[in-house]
Each structure stands twice: as structure tokens, then as C-alpha cells.
Amino acid sequence: MTDAFDDVVSADNVATRRDEVAASVRAHAGEMARQLAVIQGGDYGQRTFETADGEWTLKYEAGDVQYLRFEPGSGSEIYAVSSKQPPEPEALERALADYDAFVETFNEYVESFDGLFDDAATSFPPVASAAELAAERDRILERIREAATAMAQELHRYDGEYGTYRTTVSGTRWELKWDGDAVSYLRVGGSDGTYLLSQYGPAPAPEVRRLVDDVGAFVESFNEDVADLEADLSRVAFETTP
Template identity: 55%
Template sequence: MTDWPPADPTDATAIADERDKWVAAVRDHAGQIAYQLARLEGGDYGQRAVETDRGEWTVKYEAGDLEYLRFDPSRGDAVYVVSTKQPPEPGPLAEALADYDAFVAGFNDYVDSLDGLYDDIPTSFPDVAPTDGIVAERDRILGEVREVCDRIAAELHRYEGGDYGSYATRVADDRWELKWEADRASYLRVGGSNGLYLLSQYQPPAAADIREYAPQFREFVGAYNDHVAELEADLEPIEL
């Protein structure tokens, strides 16, 4: 049996400190690459791989900051030179650092390859066609629909009482529903709960939808008038 206690373990503090110094330096430098990538690719998140003779580097960024830098050597296991987890082992780190200059050169070559990318793009563009006419026509049609729906809402409010109500009928196999509040129409919807709002308190429908359903609005009004006529027929004269 050998003498006890054995020799003290070698102090690894110096090597660990040296490793941490290199990792910090690479983090600062590769962080500039991450920032440039974020600007170039126009997003908060992304990554790019750069190939070298010895392997492949992957730089990933988040919100413009370096998230990790990984080196995949042609032989051997990948090493995260910079990451949010534990630092790399000294041996794999040294192997990666030996190729770091090639990684930076590869990234610079990528950026240089984009130089002149926009040279042949014209700086003048065709005039944009105004939409004033079609918007005015849309607003005119919807304004007339709104006026009629408000009149219907006022009549239903007067007849049924209460502050809220609705009238629904079918036109061309579609369910049309007019929802009213007091004497004003809240919405006119075509096609059930997931249908198209021909009138609403939000944005107007698309031009194609107005083109399809506005002509059918006359049938909706006709159905309402028939509904009123039926109600009037139910009111028989009363003799005292």
C-alpha cells in the first residue's frame, strides 16, 4: 500500500481561469457577429452556420444578443464555445479556438458576398393608384344599407319594446340577421355566427363581399316587409 495520504490534487484554478478568460473574450467578439446578423436578417431571433476547413460554426442570436456559439468539428463531438449553460471543457475549447479566425473570416466573406445586392434595383417605382373612388362608392352603398337597417331597427324597437333585439330571415339559402339596440342597427350579418358582417361597428367588408351581398339586401328588406304584413294580419279588429 502506498503512503497515505496521497499527494494533493493539482490545483486547476489557473486552467479554469484561463478558460473563462477565453470564453469571455469570444462571447464579446461573437456578440458583435450576432448583432450584425440580427441587423442583416431583420429579426429578433435567428441563427447562421459558417463552414470552415475544420468543421462548421453555428451562431444563434436572440433579441440581437448572442445566445450560443457552437463548433462542430469534422471529427469529434460538438462543443458549445459560448452558451447559457456550463462552460466548455478546456481541450475541446482549445480545438475550437484554433479555428475561430477561420469562422470570423467565413462570416466576413458571407457579408462581402452581399455587397452590391441592390445595385440593379430601380429607385423609382410606379405611381400608386388611388382608392378614393372605390372607397367612396363602398361608403355610399353601406351608408344606404345603414340607413335602411336603422329604420328597421327603429320599427322593431317600437313594436317589440325593450332595448335589444334581432330579426333573422333567409335569403338565397343564407341566414341574414339584423341585431338592433334601441333605434339603431348594431350589425347586419350574413351566414350565421361565423358569417360575414355586412354592417358592424368594426371595419367594412371587402369589396368582393359587398358586390355579392349588396344586391341581395333588397330581398332581405322584402322579407322584413312580408314579416310586418303577417304581423298586421294577426291584429283583428275588436268590437266593443
């Protein structure tokens, strides 16, 4: 019996060469990915290109190649570029045999957009101004805020430092939230409703127009509630022990 064994052939040279080729493919495919991103837009996307021997899918993300996959007419798919691991040498060699055809197809795709905007219109009608509409909306909201602030002051006076006054107008819920003498918000229609008044900006003009005719009824409902409360308090009997 002998203790001698044949030397194991090193695969280092093959792996090194494979890595060099794979790096070149990644750099080249990365340039194609950037051009594809320019055409398709967005931070990520992909497109498949057909050749006589199969299909190539180029996926990009953040302006760089995410993967380049070759699906031959027969056999398993090959990731010529991948974020996970380099391809096997034989698989990479098979993919590269069709790589020039893929690049040619890609270039034809890009060149197909030449002259796309030659007849595109670059002159457009003037844009109508909404300045007067916004000014009128703001004027109406200011009047609503004046009324709501007066209500907040009265609510602060008899119902505490802060709270929410609720009532129903024309079958719709109205809510006025106050904090001190200030209005926090005036909301119509519940939690998913319209904020006629808020700290985040004015309500949309169409919503203001839809609701403004009910503001008077909202104030009247408040006045009636205050009057009823005063009437109830006036009927309270209070005596002290002599």
C-alpha cells in the first residue's frame, strides 16, 4: 500500500479568469442598464430582448444593473450578471457566445427612439390663473374662521380649556375643536371628512363652495344649544342652609 496521491489540479486560474470576464460583462451591462433607465425612467425596471438563440433580461435598480439573465432556447437559464454569485465558467462561456447578438438587439432598441420627438409640440396654451378663485376662497374661510373663533371663545368660557363641539347639519356631522380661545379645526363629515379650518392649510375651493351654505345653520345650531343650556341652568334650584 502506498501513501502517495496524485496532485490536485488547481482551479484558481480558471476562477480568476472567470471573475475577470464576469467583471467586464458587469461593467458593460451596467452601461446598458443606465441607458435603459434613461429611456424607461424610474429608479428600477427591466426589459427582455430576444435573439436567435434565446432571451436576455436586463434588470436595473438605482441606475445600475441588478442582473442580466440569459434564457437559451434549450437548457437552464444563466445569470451572466448577478448580485448573488458569479456564474459557472461553462455557463458564462455559453452565455457569452450570444452576448454580441444581445448587444446588437439592445442597440437597435435604443436607436428605434431616434427622432421620436421631432414632431412633438413644444408650444402650449396659456394656463388659466386660479388667483381670484383662491382669494375668494380665502375670504370666505376667513369669515368662517371669525365665526368659529367666536364660538371657541364661548366654549372656552363655559365648557373648559379645550374640547370638541359636535352637532348635525342637514344630516352631516360638524365638529369644532377648540383650544383656549383658538380654533384647532372645523371638520365636516366625520374622521374622513373635510377640514374647513385646520392648521395644515385651506380647504379645497370646491369643498368650501359645497359646505359654505350650511355654515349659518351650524352657527344657529350652536346658538340653540347655548340657549337650551341657559334655560336648563335657570331652572336649577339652589338653597343654602340658614
